[in-house]
Amino acid sequence: MVDRSSPPGGPQRPPLSAASLVLRLGGIAVVVAAVAGAFAYVHGNFDPQRLTPKALVDVLEKNNGVHPGFRRNHAKGVCVIGHFESSGEARPYSVAQVFNEPRTPVVGRFALPAGNPYAPDSAVPIRSLALRFTQANGQQWRTGMNSMPVFPVGTPEAFYQLQQAQLPDPATGKPDPAKVPAFFAAHPEAVPFLTWVKTAKPSASYVTETYNSVNAFYLVDASGKKQAVRWSMAPLAQDAAGAVAPEGSDFLEKDLVRRLAEGPLRFQLNLTLANADDPVNDASKVWPAGRKMLNAGTLVLEKTQPQLSGECRDINYDPLVLPAGIEGSDDPLLAARSAGYADSYLRRTSEVSQLPTGKQEARP
Amino acid sequence: MRTPPTHFNPLARLLHWLMALMIIAMLFIGAGMVTSVSARHEWLINLHKPLGIAILLLVIVRILVRLGTRQPPLPADLPGWQVMAAKASHLLLYALMLVLPLLGWAMISAAGDPVMLGRSLQLPSILPADAQVFALLRKAHGYLAYLLFLTVLLHLAAALFHGWVRRDEVLDSMLRGRSRD
Numbered sequence: 001m002v003d004r005s006s007p008p009g010g011p012q013r014p015p016l017s018a019a020s021l022v023l024r025l026g027g028i029a030v031v032v033a034a035v036a037g038a039f040a041y042v043h044g045n046f047d048p049q050r051l052t053p054k055a056l057v058d059v060l061e062k063n064n065g066v067h068p069g070f071r072r073n074h075a076k077g078v079c080v081i082g083h084f085e086s087s088g089e090a091r092p093y094s095v096a097q098v099f100n101e102p103r104t105p106v107v108g109r110f111a112l113p114a115g116n117p118y119a120p121d122s123a124v125p126i127r128s129l130a131l132r133f134t135q136a137n138g139q140q141w142r143t144g145m146n147s148m149p150v151f152p153v154g155t156p157e158a159f160y161q162l163q164q165a166q167l168p169d170p171a172t173g174k175p176d177p178a179k180v181p182a183f184f185a186a187h188p189e190a191v192p193f194l195t196w197v198k199t200a201k202p203s204a205s206y207v208t209e210t211y212n213s214v215n216a217f218y219l220v221d222a223s224g225k226k227q228a229v230r231w232s233m234a235p236l237a238q239d240a241a242g243a244v245a246p247e248g249s250d251f252l253e254k255d256l257v258r259r260l261a262e263g264p265l266r267f268q269l270n271l272t273l274a275n276a277d278d279p280v281n282d283a284s285k286v287w288p289a290g291r292k293m294l295n296a297g298t299l300v301l302e303k304t305q306p307q308l309s310g311e312c313r314d315i316n317y318d319p320l321v322l323p324a325g326i327e328g329s330d331d332p333l334l335a336a337r338s339a340g341y342a343d344s345y346l347r348r349t350s351e352v353s354q355l356p357t358g359k360q361e362a363r364p
Numbered sequence: 365m366r367t368p369p370t371h372f373n374p375l376a377r378l379l380h381w382l383m384a385l386m387i388i389a390m391l392f393i394g395a396g397m398v399t400s401v402s403a404r405h406e407w408l409i410n411l412h413k414p415l416g417i418a419i420l421l422l423v424i425v426r427i428l429v430r431l432g433t434r435q436p437p438l439p440a441d442l443p444g445w446q447v448m449a450a451k452a453s454h455l456l457l458y459a460l461m462l463v464l465p466l467l468g469w470a471m472i473s474a475a476g477d478p479v480m481l482g483r484s485l486q487l488p489s490i491l492p493a494d495a496q497v498f499a500l501l502r503k504a505h506g507y508l509a510y511l512l513f514l515t516v517l518l519h520l521a522a523a524l525f526h527g528w529v530r531r532d533e534v535l536d537s538m539l540r541g542r543s544r545d
Contacts, residue, residue: 038392349499
């Protein structure tokens with residue numbers, strides 16, 4: 001920029017009266033404040049009740065304690081490496097390469113749905129399996145599945161309230177035992193989950209469980225036609241199903257390592273096609289039996305890696321990282337999982353240097 | 365030496381107002397996105413990425429236009445500190461317009477996520493996956509976006525100060541093609 005060497009053209013503007021000056025400066029302040037206020041409004045500053053990703057992750061931290069560098073939920077787990085062999089059965093329903101190419105590499109993670117990375121394996125009767133399929137075209141399919149058939153609640157708000165009901169009381173350091181039953185009494189949508197969990201036992205092995213997407217998605221074919229689906233990974237080896245969990249607190253990873261030493265482990269990817277009336281946006285509801293099911297192919301797991309040094313450690317298994325041919329449904333839990341996982345991912349990737357250097361079992 | 369122009373070149377003005385709209389939209393999208401867990405989060409993030417790349421492409425054009433055209437000079441009677449503030453804030457605006465989309469692209473790359481601009485449009489990764497690099501870039505992206513918003517507010521206040529209080533040609537030189545007199 002070159003400063004003008006001569007005074008600006010035209011006559012000098014008459015000076016402003018004091019009142020006019022104040023009015024004009026005030027006008028500028030109003031415009032700037034309006035823009036800043038609109039920004040603060042969108043940012044949620046005027047709405048402390050808004051459920052934010054931060055609030056979701058904070059409540060998990062309050063319940064579980066902070067374990068730097070670890071996931072804020074499903075904190076204890078193990079990486080698995082393998083691939084997926086497509087059967088071709090899903091091809092008419094989805095253009096996703098994973099269903100159309102014979103083989104897609106997979107990096108996965110078995111875990112316990114608990115926030116404490118040192119929780120005993122029998123602490124919860126649920127196991128989870130997260131997978132990342134990397135297609136030849138570079139697109140990815142990430143999915144986080146659980147061994148329960150339905151989610152306890154259908155909305156992120158209800159999930160948040162359920163976590164709040166488990167908050168430790170500042171006086172006793174323990175959660176109020178009346179709060180969770182009171183929550184469930186007020187949330188009849190949790191009945192299918194509660195019915196299931198009553199009979200659920202902590203399994204002795206990760207690989208005897210069936211893992212369910214819980215949320216619904218859409219398969220999209222070449223013409224753009226959408227088919228609502230839920231998926232599940234069902235083990236092809238049923239040998240120890242129902243076995244009672246052994247003594248000790250870290251048997252799941254040992255069992256997995258032992259089984260993989262004998263050879264690859266296989267799961268079948270089942271896609272359940274929704275009927276027109278099935279609830280697509282509510283993960284707390286079961287779909288009635290008798291739905292058409294596709295065997296989309298076989299997941300082959302070849303080896304494990306420790307979660308603190310394996311490839312799965314730095315993967316955010318965001319269920320909305322999807323390839324062309326698979327789309328998220330309008331289930332509100334999906335967007336909330338995506339937003340919450342992103343917040344948790346930033347927290348733990350900021351703490352990588354604080355992770356214990358030895359094996360996970362070695363408490364810091 | 366030719367007489368300095370009194371107004372910005374039409375292409376420079378078009379880029380200024382187009383990008384002003386896009387950047388303000390982008391800042392609001394970002395602010396809503398990181399504080400929401402509803403379907404809005406997903407909807408906004410799917411807007412944020414392609415809009416960011418569009419801004420990156422436009423700012424490159426804009427820097428070339430800026431270097432290739434002449435700008436109207438600041439008023440000769442502008443106090444020295446205001447001249448300095450004007451120059452520094454413009455430099456900062458250009459730097460942030462360029463750096464923020466690059467940081468966004470780089471942080472998605474460092475997370476090991478596919479850089480998707482739509483359902484099937486994919487950009488290459490510009491960094492190898494690295495969790496610690498991701499965390500650094502993600503924080504820088506956030507903090508620098510707040511800085512950009514503050515700089516935009518300052519820019520807006522200064523423009524109105526020129527137009528309403530000083531009543532010089534500065535605001536007019538970006539609003540229209542020809543001087544009023």
